[in-house]
Amino acid sequence: MPAYDDCREKLIDTYDAMSPQLQRAARYMLDHPDDVALKSMRALATAAGVTPSTLVRLMKTIGIASYQECRLGYQNRLRDMPASYTGRARQLQHRSTARHISDEDKDDSKIDARSTETTLIAEILHQELGNLARSFGPEMCTAMQDACKLIGNARRVFVLGRRGAFPAAFQFAYAYRFFADNLTLVDGAAGTFGDQLRGMGRRDVLLAVGLSPYSNDSLQVLDYVLAQNATVISVTDSDVSPLARHASINLMVADASPSFFQSFTAAVAVMQALVAILVSRGGETALQQIARAEKQLSAFETYWRDASPKRNIKS
Amino acid sequence: MPAYDDCREKLIDTYDAMSPQLQRAARYMLDHPDDVALKSMRALATAAGVTPSTLVRLMKTIGIASYQECRLGYQNRLRDMPASYTGRARQLQHRSTARHISDEDKDDSKIDARSTETTLIAEILHQELGNLARSFGPEMCTAMQDACKLIGNARRVFVLGRRGAFPAAFQFAYAYRFFADNLTLVDGAAGTFGDQLRGMGRRDVLLAVGLSPYSNDSLQVLDYVLAQNATVISVTDSDVSPLARHASINLMVADASPSFFQSFTAAVAVMQALVAILVSRGGETALQQIARAEKQLSAFETYWRDASPKRNIKS
DNA sequence: CAGAAATAAAAACAAATGTTTCATTATGAG
C-alpha cells in the first residue's frame, strides 16, 4: 500500500527523532533503495550493520505496518511501472468499495455488480499501464530504433496483422502512408493474400504483428517472406513466439489483460511510436509530404470544417 | 555468476528442445524478467501456471546450478536500471552524450540522433501513460458501464470508425463477435457505406469512434442514425466534439502525442475495456459462446499448433 | 549513585522459501 515515496518521506521526516541505531538503518535504506527491494530483511540488516529487529522497529516508528509492506513499495519502484499511475487504478478501486460499504444497500446485487465492474476497470487500467511501460523498456528503445533503420532503408515495406492484430497493422499503414508510398498492407482482402506479397525480395521488409494465439495465416506469410530472403521485423509477445524466431528484430509487446482477450493496446502504441520515429528521421521531407497529404484530404473535404484545431507537428 | 543475458540466451536456445511445461515456464521467465527478480520462486511458478519443481528442472536443463543463482542475474539487471523510465531515458541520453564527448567522434550526428530519439520515445511513453490514465478516470468508469448497459439492451449494435479511428472500431467488432452476433462493423467497404445502416431503428445502438480531425463520413453516418432515432454512443476526444454533441453517452479518450498524428492507444484500450465489461455481464452464457467460437476456429485450424498456453478466462 | 526508561541484541517462532524425493501420469518404440 505505501508507495516508495511515502516510505522515503517518512524516513526523512522522522530521522532526527530516531535513536542512533534506527538512524543507521534509516540511512542505509535511504541510500540503497535497490537493496531494500531485492535483498531479504536479514541481508539488508547485515549490510546496514544492524540487527533485523532494528528494521522492524524502524517500520513501527515511521508508522508502517510491516517491513514486507514497505518493501513492496520499493519493489514497485524497480518494476517498469510508474507507481504514480498505478496509484490511480488503486484509487478507483478504493473509492468504489468505500461507496459500496457506506451506502444503504437497497439492492445488494446491483451495487455489487457496479463495484466488481469498477474493480475490473481498475484492473484493466492497471494492466494496460503495465503493458505500456513494459513495452517501452530500454531494450525496446534500441530495438525500435533498429527497426526503423531497416524500414527506412527498405525498398518496399509490407505490414501484416491478422485477426486481432489487424488494427495495429492498419494503424501503422494508415499513418505511414502520410509520408511515404512504398507500403503494402497485407490484409488478404477478397482472398488476394499471396498476390500482395508478389515480387517481394531481399531489399524488402515485412513488419509482422501477431500475439498468441498466432494465426496460421501469419506464419504462412512469414515462411514465404523468409524464403524470398526479405527482412522480417516482428511485433509479438515473446522472444520464443513463432513470429520472433526468424525475425531480424523482435519488438516485444506486453498484452496482459484480465479479459478473455489479449490486449493490443501496447502493440498499437508501439506501431504509432515507430511512425513517430520514422517521421522524425524523415525530417523536412517527411513533413512536406504530410502537408501535401493533408492538402489532398482537404481538397476531398474529408474532414469536418476547419474548426478542428491544428495539431502540433513536432520535429 | 550467470548474467541476465546468459540466462535469457540459454532459455531461448534450449526452448525448442523443452517439454511443454518447461516451455511454459521458460516463456514466462522470458516475458516477465522483473517478476523473476522480485518474486519468489513459488510465486513465479504460480504466475506462470507451473509447479515449483518445473522451475528447478528448467534451471537444470539450461545448465544453471540453481534458481537462486539465476535470479541473482535478473536482480543485477534491475539494479543497473534506473528507477523510473523517464529517469531512465534521461540517463540514456546523458550516457550517450557522455560517450559522445569521450569517444573519438567518428560520427557526431548519428549519436545525437540516437539520443534525441530516445527522448522522443520516452516522451511518447509518458504521453501514452497519461492518455490511458486520463481515459480511465472515475467519470469514464461510470460512463463505460452506462454504455455497456445500452449496448447490452440493443437489438443491433453498429460500430463506426473511419480512417485513423478504424482500428479501434475493428478491435471492438472483432472481440465482440466472439460472444454475440448482432454487430455490424460500418466500414463502408466497396462503397456500401449507407447500405450497412439500412433498417436501423430506435432500438439500435451506434458506437462511433472519432478523434479530431473528424471525418465527414462519420458525421454523415451520425446524422442519418440520429434521424432514425437510434441511440448513439460516442468515443471521441472532447465533450464538444461533433460526435459527442448528440450522443447519449460520450466516452472521452485522451489522444495526446508528440507526433503529427493523434494517438489511438487510449481509444483502443477503452474499446477493449467495453468488451471486457460486456463479457463480465454476459456471465456463463457469454463464456460458452466464446468457447464455441474458439472451437470453431480450431476446427478451421486458424491458430498455430496447441503449444500456445491456454489463456485464463476470468469472470 | 540508584534506578527507571529507553535502546539494542539474542533467542524463539511460525510462515515462507528453494530444493529433493517419490509416486503418478503421459508418451512412444518394439
Next chain:
DNA sequence: CTCATAATGAAACATTTGTTTTTATTTCTG
C-alpha cells in the same frame, strides 16, 4: 498391447524468512 522412458505434480525436507518475545545494555534523571 507392453514395457521402458520421459514428464509431471504432490509431498517432504532443511533453510531462510519476517516478526515477536525475551534478555541485556545503555542512557539519563533525581
